[in-house]
Structures are given as structure tokens and as C-alpha cells.
Amino acid sequence: MLQEIAEQPEALVRTIEAERTKISRLGKFLKDRDIDLIVLVARGSSDNAALFGRYLLEIKTGIPVSLSAPSVHTLYKAKLKLRHALVIGVSQSGEGEDVNLVLEKARNCGAYTVGITNEPAASMTHIVDETLVMHGGRERSVAATKTFTGQMMLFYMLAAELGGGSPDLTYQAIPDFAAKAYEQKAALLELVQRYVFMENCVVVGRGLAYANAYELALKLMETCYVVAERFSSADFLHGPLAMVERHFPVILFAPPGVMLPGVRDLIGRLKELHADTLVITGDLEAAAACSRAIIMPREIDEFLAPIPYMIPGQLFAALLAEAKGLDPDAPRSLSKVTRTL
Amino acid sequence: MLQEIAEQPEALVRTIEAERTKISRLGKFLKDRDIDLIVLVARGSSDNAALFGRYLLEIKTGIPVSLSAPSVHTLYKAKLKLRHALVIGVSQSGEGEDVNLVLEKARNCGAYTVGITNEPAASMTHIVDETLVMHGGRERSVAATKTFTGQMMLFYMLAAELGGGSPDLTYQAIPDFAAKAYEQKAALLELVQRYVFMENCVVVGRGLAYANAYELALKLMETCYVVAERFSSADFLHGPLAMVERHFPVILFAPPGVMLPGVRDLIGRLKELHADTLVITGDLEAAAACSRAIIMPREIDEFLAPIPYMIPGQLFAALLAEAKGLDPDAPRSLSKVTRTL
Numbered sequence: 001m002l003q004e005i006a007e008q009p010e011a012l013v014r015t016i017e018a019e020r021t022k023i024s025r026l027g028k029f030l031k032d033r034d035i036d037l038i039v040l041v042a043r044g045s046s047d048n049a050a051l052f053g054r055y056l057l058e059i060k061t062g063i064p065v066s067l068s069a070p071s072v073h074t075l076y077k078a079k080l081k082l083r084h085a086l087v088i089g090v091s092q093s094g095e096g097e098d099v100n101l102v103l104e105k106a107r108n109c110g111a112y113t114v115g116i117t118n119e120p121a122a123s124m125t126h127i128v129d130e131t132l133v134m135h136g137g138r139e140r141s142v143a144a145t146k147t148f149t150g151q152m153m154l155f156y157m158l159a160a161e162l163g164g165g166s167p168d169l170t171y172q173a174i175p176d177f178a179a180k181a182y183e184q185k186a187a188l189l190e191l192v193q194r195y196v197f198m199e200n201c202v203v204v205g206r207g208l209a210y211a212n213a214y215e216l217a218l219k220l221m222e223t224c225y226v227v228a229e230r231f232s233s234a235d236f237l238h239g240p241l242a243m244v245e246r247h248f249p250v251i252l253f254a255p256p257g258v259m260l261p262g263v264r265d266l267i268g269r270l271k272e273l274h275a276d277t278l279v280i281t282g283d284l285e286a287a288a289a290c291s292r293a294i295i296m297p298r299e300i301d302e303f304l305a306p307i308p309y310m311i312p313g314q315l316f317a318a319l320l321a322e323a324k325g326l327d328p329d330a331p332r333s334l335s336k337v338t339r340t341l
Numbered sequence: 342m343l344q345e346i347a348e349q350p351e352a353l354v355r356t357i358e359a360e361r362t363k364i365s366r367l368g369k370f371l372k373d374r375d376i377d378l379i380v381l382v383a384r385g386s387s388d389n390a391a392l393f394g395r396y397l398l399e400i401k402t403g404i405p406v407s408l409s410a411p412s413v414h415t416l417y418k419a420k421l422k423l424r425h426a427l428v429i430g431v432s433q434s435g436e437g438e439d440v441n442l443v444l445e446k447a448r449n450c451g452a453y454t455v456g457i458t459n460e461p462a463a464s465m466t467h468i469v470d471e472t473l474v475m476h477g478g479r480e481r482s483v484a485a486t487k488t489f490t491g492q493m494m495l496f497y498m499l500a501a502e503l504g505g506g507s508p509d510l511t512y513q514a515i516p517d518f519a520a521k522a523y524e525q526k527a528a529l530l531e532l533v534q535r536y537v538f539m540e541n542c543v544v545v546g547r548g549l550a551y552a553n554a555y556e557l558a559l560k561l562m563e564t565c566y567v568v569a570e571r572f573s574s575a576d577f578l579h580g581p582l583a584m585v586e587r588h589f590p591v592i593l594f595a596p597p598g599v600m601l602p603g604v605r606d607l608i609g610r611l612k613e614l615h616a617d618t619l620v621i622t623g624d625l626e627a628a629a630a631c632s633r634a635i636i637m638p639r640e641i642d643e644f645l646a647p648i649p650y651m652i653p654g655q656l657f658a659a660l661l662a663e664a665k666g667l668d669p670d671a672p673r674s675l676s677k678v679t680r681t682l
Binding site: 036037039043044045047054055058059062063064065066067069070071072075076078079080081082084085098143199200202206207210218221222223225226227228229232234235237238239240241242243244245258259262273331332333334338340341 | 377378380384385386388395396399400403404405406407408410411412413416417419420421422423425426439484540541543547548551559562563564566567568570573575576578579580581582583584585586599600603610614672673674675679681682
């Protein structure tokens, strides 16, 4: 897992280089089809990448996005009106039976289908109209890292094309930012010692960083066996806040941008409740108000933050697992490809 | 909270009687508009009701449903393609600023908008094209119960109209089933003693019962301060299962129907891991395989189960809070109307 975390800057460069031409062509083709709905279908970490894609695509293209509920198709056998829809399946292995079945059914309903996978020969590629590949190299760790950020990168590239250029989506800068974020490793090696006895926590993010909260929580659950809840900073205030008592651990993603004022307010609220807060942020005010902070380079803006901000999260989970005496590469009860319908 | 839980069968009858004519008219009107997307927007318990609505509406109408990400509209200021969309806001108070703002923006984008609320004079009613009211009577408890099931009932009525009759959606039977479910109260009063020292747990449901898992987890977080995670039985296998060790508490909704085989498989898996399982089910095999069971009447089918299966969940949370010496009506750190953008 640690090795695959380190590989990400290079893998991201490969993804951009290898898929740029295809995505540019796909973007032009899709613009002519007048897509009025995008449906994303995935499980596990890939579903967290889809959650990121959901925000980015809606914001940048104005096309409504729905995260698919696979059972509607696989078990309730519904036939949806999808004639003007683009349906994108996301699966590291490309072998997720439920994801593939939804893609097949969506195609039968008239949707244009795209598969996002790390395995260019996977079953998924024979079902969909077009395949986008992460080029992450084989992922050996059960806990996905490089394929997760690779999936996010493909969503950047697709959003930039479908959104008509989107000059602020300079995703080419992301691999370098990811490399800089990785430099936190030594500091994190020390930091995780403080969390060795943490049994549960809440991870908070919102908007474009919402998926980061989901993904870090999932990494903490699968590699550290921590009961990690995930919320948007808004949803957290609608009920779950009641759980927070003195020393309750809350991890927050606080990149710059439109979400920052809300996250700062939440940090203030958590301070009154004497919660224990760890923030991943480029904002020194947010950092100063928290129990601990992982400081990110200030030049990373909100649209480019999700991938570089994920790296210290991944390192935190992998290093904490080791500090707890666990093997992050072999989580109990799990295997790499999970079969569900 | 306990009083409002008890009021539900009557409140549900009122909802059906008061809104039937209006929803029938609305259904006919919407059929002529050729809706090709339904967007649901809500927070907290109302968002859990929307999650139920999402499954029911997709399955019964074939129209794709998206759960709105409010920040896309309120903070990122995106303008979505919503000309053929039906956008439904759900808010107990009808005063949720973010929900109302999304409704306003959706209407400006050409969507037909509907508000679901318990307060017929709320701000929301002045924004939307049509209002549906729960008629639950004023809800005093911070933890929503009767307004949650009232919202679910309005989704039944809407799905039956938009789905062209749907003869299996005999929602008129639900209030009686809810009354029967309430008869579990005495048994639950004893059962909760076993969970007084539970600090965290996972709640599992899937498909039409997925929202039940979200809502029970939220009730446990806000009234019992239990760190309660929520998953579909499929998502739970994609990573979070690693958290489960001997005596780890897992609460499962297992109504009859297409989801039952998968839930039974999961129960088997949890048994091997020596988890502590509590199941709410009408299926005696599932009940026998769990540490504890709340047995539901067998005549409740999968489409009618979500409301009656919620009642013992609500009772469990309210009674457990009392058993823990907490006041379920006054959760710390919360107020009835939460303002977020």
C-alpha cells in the first residue's frame, strides 16, 4: 500500500498522457449527442471516486448527475428512461458483476456507456461503448490508492472536455502537487503515534472534498479497523454532531475555496465541544484552530485539491495501520475483488 | 419522541386522506409534462426519507432519480439542465435555507418543483409549484419520527400515481402494519438493556430498506450518542467488513423479498466472525441465525415494509437513550431547525 501510494504522481502522468487523445475525441462525440443526464455506477473506493466525479461533472458541465443504486437494476429489475444518458461504470478490476450488469442494462435502455478501469482486458471493456484506462499498473494492495486517484484524474479530463475547456481545470498540475503532498510522509510517521488507540472517529469534507472524507473513512475502516463515520460538514450538523464529546476525534478536509468558511465554523463549534481535531488544510487559520494539522501547499486551489489532499490521508491510514501492528496490505475478511449483485 | 412514535399510525391515515386528491391531480399533470429526471433535495432525516423515495420512484416509475448535492447550487453556483426535471424538496420545517435555495434555483432552470413539509405555511410553500403536507401535527422532539414516516408515505402516494397505478403499492395497509409494529414496545423495553454499553455499531439495509439503515443510525447518533455507521449489505462487503471482530454489534433490516438472500448470506458471514447481530425481520431463518431478533408480522411484503420496519428502530433508539440515562427529546448540541448552506 505504501509503495502504491508513492507511485501515484507517476501513475497520474501516465493516465493523462495515455488517455488525453481518446477523451478529447469522446468529449466531442458526446457533445453532439446532447446528453442530459450522467449516471455513475461503482462500489467501494471506486464509488468514492464516482462521488467526486458527481460534484465535478455537475459543477463543470451543468449536466445533472445521479449515483446509481445498482440493486434497482440488478434485483428490482427496473427499466429506466436512459435514452439521453451517459452511464459511466467505475471498477478497478473491471470485474464487478453488479457494475457490469448495470452497464449492460443501461446500454439496452439506450444509454451511451463508458467504463473506467485499471485492467484494459477486463470484462467491463467488452460491455461498454468506450473504455478509459487508469494505467496505474497492477494494484496489489487490497486497499485501493493509486487506482482511486487515477479514477479521479479521468473524471477531471472528462469534465474539462464536456465542460467546454474549463480553463481553471489545469489538471496537468496535479501530479506535481501529489508529489509535494507525498513529502509529508516523514511528519505523518510521527503524527500517527498519537492515534494508535483511536477506536472511532468522524471524517468530514464537503463539495469537491466530500469524496475525500468517504475515502479516508473507508481506508481507516479497512486497514486500521477504526469505526470511521463520514459526513459533509453540513450533514454533520443535522444530527450526528450530538455524538461529539470531549476528545472525540474529528478529521477534516479544509482546502481553500467556497467550502472553507463553513468548515472554519464547524471547527469553532468542535472546539467549544472540546473535540480532538485533525485538519488537512492549506489555510493557516483553520490549522491554528485544530488540535493537529497537516499543512498543504497554499498554491493548490479548491478545484485541484482533491487528489493531493488525499495523499496524506492515504499515508495516515497506511502508517497508522502499521503503528497499530496491523498489515495494511492484508485486511482481515477482505479480498481484492468483491462479488456482489 | 416516544409519544410522537406512537402517533404515527394515525398521522399516516391523516396524510393519506388529506393529500390523496391533490396527489392524484399532480400525478396526471406530471404525466403530461414528460418528466425524464427526478431530483430530491433534503438534509438530515428528510434526506433519509428522500433516499427511500429514490429507490421507490426509480423502481416504480422508471424515471432516473438523483439525490441533490445542495452545495453544487448554493456554493458552487452551478446552473443545471433541469428543463424536464421534477425537483422535490423535503423538509420537516420547510425552513431549511439550503433546500429552499436549491428549489428556487431549480425553478429558475425550468424544473417543476414540489415541496414536502409538515408546516403548511412554511417558506418552502411560497417557492414551489406544489406543496404536499405530512399532516403529522407539530413535531416537538428534535429527533424526527412521525415526519420521517409521513414523508415516506407521500413518496408512496406519488410513486403509485406516477407509476401508473402500481397495484402492489397498497399503501393504505401501512398504517395498520405500523400499529402492529408498535406492539413490540414492551419487548423492546427489555431488549435495549442489553445494549446500554454499546459505543459503536453498524446498521445494514439495502434497496427499499437502505434508508431504514440510514435513519436508524442517525437516531442512534443523535439520541444515544452511539457511533453508528450505515451501509447497504453490498457496500458493507467492499471494505468496512474488516472492522468486524468478535462481539462487534451489527443491526440488520431483513424484510422479505429480493434483498433477503443477500442479507442472509451476510448474516452467515457475520456469524463466522462472531459478530453480535440484531435483526429486524419477518423471516424466521434470518431471525434464528442472529444473536437477537425483532420479529415482524409475516404478511408485510417488501414494498410495504419500510415504514412498519422503522417503528421498532425508532423505539429501540428512544428506549435505549432512556436506558442510558439520556433524554432523547433534548440531544446535546442540536436544535430542531438546523441552518446550513
